Amino acid sequence: MQLTNKRLEWDQFLEIRREILNSWPTGQEVDLEEAIAYQSKIPDNRRFAKKLETAKQEGITLAQPRAGVALVNEHIELLRYLETEGEADLLPTTIDSYTRQNRYNEAQAGIDESRSVGRSMLNGFPAVNHGVVACRQVVESVISPVQVRHGTPDARLLTEISLAGGFTAYEGGGISYNIPYAKDVPLERSIRDWQYADRLVGYYEERGISINREPFGPLTGTLVPPCISHSIAILEALLAAEQGVKSLTLGYGQCGNLTQDVAAIRSLEELADEYLSRFGYQDTVVTTVFHQWMGGFPQDESKAFGVISWGAATAALAKATKVIVKTPHEAMGIPTKEANASGIKATKQILNMLKDQPLMQSQELTEEKELIKAETRAILEKLLEFGEGDIAVGTVRGFQAGVIDVPFAPSRYNAGKLLPARDYYGAVRLLDFGNLPFGEDIKEIHREKIAQRGKTEGREPSFQMVIDDIYAIGKGMLVGKVR
Missing domain, CATH: 3.90.970.10 (Glutamate mutase, C-terminal domain)
Structure with missing residues (x-):
């Protein structure tokens, strides 16, 4: 199938779908009509898109952690703790590394071992192995909306089970979940696989069920220039919108300079609106997510809280719609639920203190915004030229030519x-x-x-x-x- 940025024909989608659902036993639990009926009963206060849109209208920043463990009951306990003790506004379900690579047999071994030793032996929640019913147990156990966060080049089965399981937001994209994560996955393949995921989200949208989609903004997480992450966010927004996605949250990873970071968040939203409107996607809602520092952290917890608080302050002053929160255990591995909650509470304190501050304005900020916009437009226009108007084709060719290039990425399809x-x-x-x-x-x-x-x-x-x-x-x- 030749890559192009056109909405998948429904018959073509269904043909692929049969193969996807047959690739692991829990795929047989997915009944699309029943899943839509289930999603339609989820109230607005537990719907990700609705809560983000309200936050955008009110000019406030919501806090969301990362979190996921191997077993259902333990994962529920973790999310409840982050919601009640941590005061998180939005909740995650971070998927384990085996599931991200479609290695479900090994994920199952991790589940079995976790049950045997009495603690999580996976670095996330293996949603595909647990299946639809277990996912519904998770989302029904908390009051706040829950999003699936992962890192999967081919997330088609995970998308099916996640949406049928009642999650109302889904992270990732064919570029941002390939180039920074994988070495040997062709970009053409991952974009095509994510067109399937977005076509499924688009079908839910057609049936009145809005699922929030969020490309992964920080990419490799360290010293990524705003124009690079912006370009990829907008590319993935255009690819998703073509498949029918209406709720888009575009992200940016903190670089550390306040003026540049605020300029980046503001320019990202403006550029996204500009390009979506230009290509006829008038009815999309764009929100933003600011990721607290994604690089190395101090081992000292007090110093780590300083890094977390700086990220929280920047998100609040930039008026990002949400902020992804780090923990004071970042330098030591997977955090405890207590450490995770403490990072959220520190962030919430800053967000609450600064929520009524006006948006920063200065000549330096204006100049930085214009520089980021000029750089991003230069990249996107060259990609459109390479693709002869087709952004999917242009993206593949552009990476081959290095006119878009992610620093420190492992992919051999990235110029580096x-x-x-x-x-x-x-x-x-x-x-x-x-x-x-x-x-x-x-x-x-x-x-x-x-x-x-x-x-x-x-x-x-x-x-x-x-x-x-x-x-x-x-x-x-x-x-x-x-x-």
Whole structure:
């Protein structure tokens, strides 16, 4: 089947669907008409899209953690704790790594071992193995809306079971859940597989059931320039909208410079509205998600709370619709439920203190927004040119040519030539542009800002700056400056 950005024909979708549902026994539990009837009975207060839209209208930022364990009852206990003790506004179900790679036999072994030893031996909730009924137990056990968060290049069966299981939001995309996560998955394949997932969401939408879709914003999580994450978020928004998705939450991972981060969130929403409207998707609702720092954390819990609080403050001042919360155990592995709750409470305290603050405005912020917009448009327009108007085709060709390039990604379908580094004030700039389609005016801005840092530190800009910046926050600073 040739890749193109066109809505899947329903007969074609059903033909693929038969194979997907037969790929694991729990697929037989999915009855689409019964699932739609079940979803239609979920009240608005437990619907992700509705709660996000209300938050956007009210100008407040909601807090959501990451969390998932192997067994149903333990996962329910975890979510209830995060809702009551942690005061989370929105809840997650993070999927385990075996399920993300469609290795359901190994996921089952993890479930069995977890039961045997009395603790989770998986790093998430194996929704496919547990099936529809168990997923419904999870979503019915809490008051808040619950989203599936994972990292799966081929999430078709997981999508079927998640939606039939009553989850009202679903994370991921064919680019953001491939390039940063997988080494050998062809981009053309993952985009096509995610067209299936979005076509299913679109069908629910046609039947009056709005499922929120959220591409994964932070990508590789460390020093990702806003124009790269913005471009991919908008590409995945356009691909999803073509399949009928109406509720879209686009994300960005904290870089650390307040002006750049606020400019990034505001420009992301504006650019998304611009491109969705341009291609005729007038009835989509765009919200934003800000991910607290996705790089290395300090091991000291008090210092970790400082990083968490800075992310919370930035999300509030940027007026992001929601913020994904980190925990003070980030440097030590999978957090306890108590540590997870403490990260949420620290975040909520900041959000509540700053919710009535006006949106930041300054000349520097305006200039940063315009720079991000110019960079993102340059990438997207080149991809449209490469695809002769078809954004799916242009994306595949663009990655091949390196005109869109994710730093530090494992995928062999990614050029890997882009090299970011911070400027003197901590904003992420480009040390090496790779093959990005930027004009000399944009390139000169980056060169000047990195040269200014080099001059101040008394060293030539080099790869050592990049290394220093990657480890800086873990050592208690934002910029890896030579003192």
